[in-house]
Amino acid sequence: MRLWRLAGLIVGLCAWGLLVSLGQVSIEPRAKPSPKQDALPRPDLRVDTNLVLIPITVCDPQGRPVVGLEKQNFRLYDERQEQPISQFSTDDQPVAVGMVFDTSSSMGAKLHRSRAAAQEFFKLANPEDEFLLVEFSDRPRLVIPLTSNPGPIENELVFTKSKGSTALIDAVLLAAQQLKKSKKEQKALLVVTDGGDNNSRYTYKELVDYLRESEVQVYAIGVFELPGARGTVEEMNGPGLLTKISELNGGRAFSAEAAELPDIAIKIGVELRNRYVLGYAPSAQPRDGKYHNVVVRVVPPRGLPPLHSHWRRGYYAPAD
Secondary structure, X not given: OHHHXXXXXXXXXXHHHHHHHOOOOOOOOOOOOOOOHHHOOOOOOOOOOOOEEEEEEEEOOOOOEOOOOOHHHEEEEEOOEEEOOOEEEEEXXXXXXXXXXXXXXXXXXXXXXXXXXXXXXXXXXXXXXXXXXXXXXXXXXXXXXXXXXXXXXXXXXXXXXXXXXXXXXXXXHHHHHHHOOOOOOEEEEEEEEOOOOOOOOOOHHHHHHHHHHHOOEEEEEEOOOOOOOOOOHHHHHHHHHHHHHHHOEOOEEEEXXXXXXXXXXXXXXXXXXXXXXXXXXXXOOOOEOOEEEEEEEEOOOOOOOOOEEEEEOEEEOOEO
16 A cells, blocks of 8 residues: 555656646745835835824813814914814723822821722723722832722722822823723823822933823822922922923823812813814824924804813824
8 A cells, every 4th residue: 555655656746847847837936025115115106194193172261171162163283384184083982091199108188088089080980991000109009900990999099008208200100101001092190199209210301201102191180288388399399290291192280179189080080081183194294203293272163262272282203
């Protein structure tokens, strides 16, 4: 039986060789992997998908979100040049939120109201939302990683104790990095703190650069000392720090007394679910890898009072 198989194999090889010699079969070497598309540019065909999306929240003089606006109610400028808005939508999609909770020693008497603020915020959660918890004092700690159930976060906050100094910048950076693991398109941080930073390893500039690239919105609730009260330099700089990092991507910073925290948390939750998204392709098609500033003006319909808006302040252009 083996002799028959061997004979058949020899006959097959001879036939194959004959076909090759007659030119009826061509044997080609294995194709090499083709180079990347951008390594061999074609001047006759180029497709650019340089679409920039700018989320924006519009509020009335009382701070309530304004809904029902149309594309013609917005003017958008990229480096002072007006751009046609090619895409326009309202946004109420699931959101990934990182709770950044200050447990430093100065928060002692304010922890009760801060916990209540978190509870009110979670009451507005949708089943598709995701959450995480970063607590910070001397250093930040990821206490609860991404989860669709806010219950463990609420339970954890019940047992928080205040001690140590304030590593605010490190905590915001850690939470933003953890949010990258979420597949949700809308990502935001809710920062609850009572002062500035006095113990971070990272710098303000490093945080700003990261937030600009990540496009994470920052909403901050600052429980600051009463005006005129004496505090450290870091505490005095706290409001300015929170305002600057919040405004980068269209978030907001609120200054509040402890009793106001729950109401402000509700307001932030409503804002996150009532925003507009403006899309445009920059007319100059910049590909310089630099940060480009964006300004949005709201043109309210006739009869409405002046409106306030918060939007993503810029973007990094792609680089060739």
